Amino acid sequence: MTKNLRVKSGKFIDETYRISFKFNGSTYYGFKGDTLSSALLANDVHLVGRSFKYHRPRGIMTAGSEEPNAIVQLHDNSSRTEPNVRATEVEIYEGLEASSQNCWPSVKFDIGGINNFLSPLLPAGFYYKTFMWPASFWEKYEYFIRRSAGLGKSPTEPDPDIYEHKYIHCDVLVVGSGISGVLAAKTAAKNGFKTLLVDEKPYLGGSTIYQKTDYFKINNQTSSSWLEKEINEIKKLKNLEIKIRTSVAAYHGYNFLLARENLTDHLPIDQRKNKIRHRLLKIRAKKVITATGSIERPMIFDNNDRPGILLSSAIKSYADFFGVATGEKNILLTNNDSAYETAISLIQKGINVEAIIDNREEVESKLLYEVEKNNIKIFKGFTVINTFGYKRINKISIKKLSKDGQKVVGSRINLSCDCLGISGGWTPAVHLFTQSGGKLKFREEDQVFIPNIYSSDQLSIGSCNGDFTLDEILINAPKSLKDFLNINNTEYDNLDIVSSTNKSKRNIWLLPSDKVLGKTKSFVDYQNDATAKDIKLALREGFRSIEHVKRYTTTGMGTDQGKLGNMHALGIISETAGAKMGELGTTTFRPPYTPLTFGTIVGRNVGEYFDIIRKTPIHNWHVEHHAKFENVGQWKRAWYYPKENENMHQAVQRESKAARESAGILDASTLGKIDIQGTDASEFLNRVYTNAWSKLAIGKCRYGLMLNEDGMVYDDGVTTRLGENHYIMTTTTGGAANVMSKLEDYLQTEWPELDVYLTSVTDHFATVSVCGPNSKKIISKVIPDLDLSDESFPHMSFKDAKIGKINCRVMRISFTGELSYEINIQANYAKSVWEKCIECGKDFDITPYGTETMHLLRAEKGFIIVGQDTDATMTPIDLQMDWIVSKKKYDFIGKRSLYRSDTIREDRKQLVGLLTENPDEVLEEGAQIVANVDKSPIEMLGHVTSSYYSPNLKKSIALGVVKGGKNMMGQKLIIPMEKKNINVTVADPVFLDKENKRLNA
Amino acid sequence: MFIINCPFCGEREQSEFKAGGEAHIVRPKQPTELSDDQWAEYLFMRKNIKGVQFERWNHAHGCRKWFNMVRDTSNDKIKAVYKMGEKPPVE
Structure with missing residues (x-):
């Protein structure tokens, strides 16, 4: 049966309101206003946890957020479970369940406690030194280290809270x-x-x-x-x-x-x-x-970590605020007047104080005299040299300090106690x-x-x-x-x-003992089990910077961030290394001051609010037609439209055949669109694209490639001249915002003299793309008034048109290699236009296709996707796209970089087609490409960037980048995979319709 | 998080802005006439000073304007902001 250590009238306690809670499975009672720690102490429970490394029994040490030992798991095995919570900060409520951490099978009998006896074998840096060799064994060590270390358990269920x-x-x-x-x-x-x-x-x-x-x-x-x-x-x-x-x-x-x-x-x-x-x-x-106040310092002496050892100020708080006696035989150890304030509080509450050990020799203190009046023995000039009691302190040994405070002298006195308060002054x-x-x-x-x-x-x-x-x-x-x-x-x-406090203090960072330091366990960082001995060892091994000593010994690296012991670590370093504290400096105090829950950090940004989701105006149609979606930046794009039990491969094969044989329809609304106006618009395009723009006629479209100033491909897309001083540029879906920002940058900072205005219209227009040999017939039904003849409306041109009363822009451009039309329309009409195209395409079995099919179709044509086939190290020359780089233009962004010594190297990685020996073998994107697997180390020549099975060509096709690939046409290479090597041949990246006949089919 | 005094909009949170690297690096007017070394100097070399540094910033989630800023990188104190094309303030 546990004792009741409640004394009268704690300031924050409502004794009429009893609360039951569980700790390690046992039921206890406390009062409204109690913290978990005050309620446990009132029930005479001091032992609450095991230390991190040696698994030593540890008790509640403080009454605040600086607590290093009493960290508990709340509501274990529930969705609200929370690890590493300071018992000193938990306000109890009916039904609270808490349990100890870092002990197995229980806090009272912990197998890991054996580390305490092995501690001579576990010095600072033990893990660094021991498990470094052989490196291949790390995986085996890690399993055991992680099991034996570790604090609380993280929750496994979704957080139910807001x-x-x-x-x-x-x-x-x-x-x-x-x-x-x-x-x-x-x-x-x-x-x-x-x-x-x-x-x-x-x-x-x-x-x-x-x-x-x-x-x-x-x-x-x-x-x-x-x-x-x-x-x-x-x-x-x-x-x-x-x-x-x-x-x-x-x-x-x-x-x-x-x-x-x-x-x-x-x-x-x-x-x-x-x-x-x-x-x-x-x-x-x-x-x-x-x-923010101050935190009382502990004191560093042998076995200063036993349950029942608390900060003196914490003992005072528990008595004054919670009406709890932390012990029946209290002894205080101090080097300043604070412990006497505690003693006076305890005396007022009728709590027994056995003795006070004061490091100071001569003290003129009113508070001390008051305590002396109550017949409490004060040992002046003494210090504690050791403590006893495994799961709870039961005895201390004290000795007189020498004049200089470096040694202890005289004979040892033993005092029995069940609680020791320590006050090393304030930080x-x-x-x-x-x-x-x-x-x-x-x-x-x-x-x-x-x-x-x-x-x-x-x-x-x-x-x-x-x-x-x-x-x-x-x-x-x-x-x-x-x-x-x-x-x-x-x-x-x-x-x-x-005010009656005497300000004198006798500060000794590491209290002397009659044992050699190596035989003591004087804890500096309680939570991480770093001792004074460890710090001295680190210094002996050559560490000098406080930041290095911290990391080597792990002092101050626990969840409490060393709020108690960091100053002592500094003090010991300064004394040992003979450096001045002021010059040594402190380690960096990093946020957060006390740990935050992940929920606090993410707030409402969870689930579908994790990031912005952009949907095209046709999105609901895709949902209704069972599309699978893929994320492209923030956009949700229709990926493929499985029919019945089709898997992705089957759906994509069907969709791509349909697009080549009859008609396909794609929602291309996510492409970035920038409206460019101004008298210098043509000159501006000349400067940002690699090819020439001045001579593009009104009503014509042109493909453009944009580089960074370092010559690497940045973005691409088709730009259409709508009027003398008016263009509409399209960009890649993912690159739209960056392109806009880059163009603004050049306009505002490098070429402010240009009369050009940019407006992002990505969200204002939707794009419906109809492709395939029957696309012309379908569009002629959708827009009967539009002259679709090749003479009037050739490839790479545009026309204004009307669908009913709705204005639209129709571009005859193609990313699939098929005859194709893109209808750009005000976003709010997009779904109706899409549905009209589907309706008009019914006779031709028009097939909606998603991004996966689009990727396959363009790969058959060898069209690149910026960001998939390029990675900011590819020039247009590397892509075998020399044709798009103007030789005549004096300058454009990135031009000068195209003939730097590095960019003209012949052995750069270059884009090539890859055909597998076995036409049914589809390569893995990202797979390495090599020439010789016999010579070690194997030289990596490049990697596969795009790979598909083409239903139209009835074979596997792939694009890849290969060192010097341009001159390797027809050469055999190897793709080494985990279980086999795949033989491939370097080929032209254009696999289908090299003559572009299908564009005019 | 800084508060940046956009020369067009006034004081706004840093989260509305995008940093754009060192300021007053002028794109050469005739890149083709530069040697590899000279071009590399323009392209790659940045000072990255610990102390007072001239920087470009963009009010990306605001007026979209680029402007210049003088910032002490050792303590993040902003000494001045000024529009593109304006002369940098003298200490």
Whole structure:
């Protein structure tokens, strides 16, 4: 049976509201207001997890987001399961289920605990050193390493919760609602600034300045009741918005901050339905005040990680806020006055304090005298050298420190206890300040990094700025607020303050022991099991940069990002290497401050909202006719239209035969369309395409190839001259936006003198393409008035026409090699025109075909697809398209690059056709092409870019790029595949109708 | 994320803009007369300064205008924005 360690009147606890929850399968009870950690401690549960590497038993260590040990899995095996949650931040609710991580079969008996005894064999860098050789064994090692490491389990089912993003703009953002945050928010709001105050906890007031004694008074009230009144007042302010359970994750440049507002995690599961769980706030603040407080430092000594060892401030929080005693025989170890504040709180609550071990020799402290009055033994100038108790601390050994603090002297004293509080002083929480680009400075007196140079309009106040005592905060914060907000006075300018903290501190980064360091386990990073010994080893092995030591020892690389131990790591490095802390610097503080859920990051952008989906105006017809779709950029394009039980291959074979033998119809609306107007339009096209445009007659179309300035093919398409100064350009589906942007770039920056205007009309026009020997007959039924004779309407020309009352542009152009017409029509009429074409084509068995058939048909003709047969390393010459590169034009984009030493190499990869020895063998796109498989290493000559079985040619055809391919016509090459080598012959890339007879069929 | 003062639209979020590399690299008027080295200098060589740098930016999701910007790449402070064709500001 567990003990009840609840003491009277915790500030946040509602003792009339009992809540049951499960931890590792057992049912416990807590009260409304409890966190999982406070409720467990009230039930005398300290052992909550196992450490990462040695699987040592670990207990709750802190009361806040800095917790390294008490990280748990919530609701295991459910869709809402969440790993790596800090028990100190979980507010309990009816039905909460939590379990320990990184232990098997249970937290009380964990097989991995054997690593603890093997630890002499597991030094820093052990995994790096051991599993490097032989390399081929890595796959075998990895399986076991990953199984034995690992923290929580990720969910396997879809997340049932809703998340969202929200933008917030404010004049002043205050981060942190401790005493300095509260007075900053009030001052800002009362002076007319639209203010937002956020705090990660579910309540305001912070935790460090919570004093109910006469030793800490403001205007004759205890500091805690004064602060309570202030909090009640700010809640009424009109200019102030307050968000609790809101943790700032990242502080970017230009005062852009990301915060996670937690809306439902504290509610029972059945109350969360249809509510937003987390909201990512994207905050743009004119001014930012960080009042993020400070984190108490642990102390580094042998076995400083046992369950029952907590930060002294956490013990105080559990007693004051949750009414929980963390032990019945408490001992505190300190190097400053903070532990005495804890002791006084415990005494007030009637919780037993056995002794205080103070590193300091001589201390003039009112708080110390108060504690002494209560007959509590204080060991001045002593330190803890070891602790005992496997699953819970039960004894400590202490010894006197030498004068210089480097050794312990005298005889060992053993003290029994069930809880040890440690206070190594305070570390300002400068994470957000440094994320924003601020520069720190090192303050020697108390060995802390504090904000020095700001990178944006911001201010740090309170203990995150190095003001740790009540009087320092209340004197300095209002002063700096006046400057920052440019105001003359605050209501805090003349406070009557009583503060009794003695500021002296005896900072020893690594406490001495009577054992050699190699025999101790003094943890610096609890979560990653990095010890002082590991850090020294890294230095001995030659690591000097703090960033390297961090990675080698993994110090500070856990989910807690080393909020507790990073300073000690720095201190030990600095002492060992003889470098100054200030010069050593810190490791980079990276966002997020505390981990974010994936849901928070993606917000509403899941499922069909993951990315924009573009559909053509004919899309619904394709859906109704059972088309399969493929994604082309953001577009959904009809891929093929299976009939009955056809698979893709069967459908494509049928569609491509139909297009060549009678008629096919394709939705080509996704092609990019750019309307080009202006008196210099022809000159502009001359400069952006490789071929000549000036002489293109009105009403004619021309294929153009566009290069990058480096000579590589960028895009292609047909452009039509609609009038003297008017063209319509088509681009590839995927390239449309980039082409538009590139053309604008040249127009605006290189050739501003040209009179040319570009308008994207991709979405305004739809394109219905009808091809095949019967296409002319079909179009003549669709548009009876249009003269389709070859004389009046030859290949590569265009005509305006009307379908009923609807204006359309008809182009006679072809991407299939068949006679074909493209009807461009205002998008909202597109479906009716499409349906009319289908209706008129019925007698000719007109067959809708998708992109796969289109690709096959064009491959038969050897037409390239930019992006499939090219990859930004192909010039037009490489593509055997010399014919399209004008020799006469003085300049066009990319021209000069076509005769750089590299682009004129004969052995560049060049586009060729490939025919397989066995006509039924279809190559795999992307397969390598080689000439000789006997010589090792095998020389790679190129790869297959397009490959199909052609039903019209009744054989397999492929395009590929091959080094020096142009001069290899007829040569035999090999495609080596996993199980066999396929013999191919280099061929002309035009497989069908080399004479282009079909265009005029 | 910066706030960029587009010379045509005013202050907007960085997400509306596209970076376009170093500014004031003029495309040679007569590329055919350049040696491979000279052309490569234009084509490939960029300064990538740590410190104050002159850059091209495009208000891609806004007015689509290109403009120039002076930015300190070490702290992302924007010192100036000015239209294409205008003279760069002197420090």
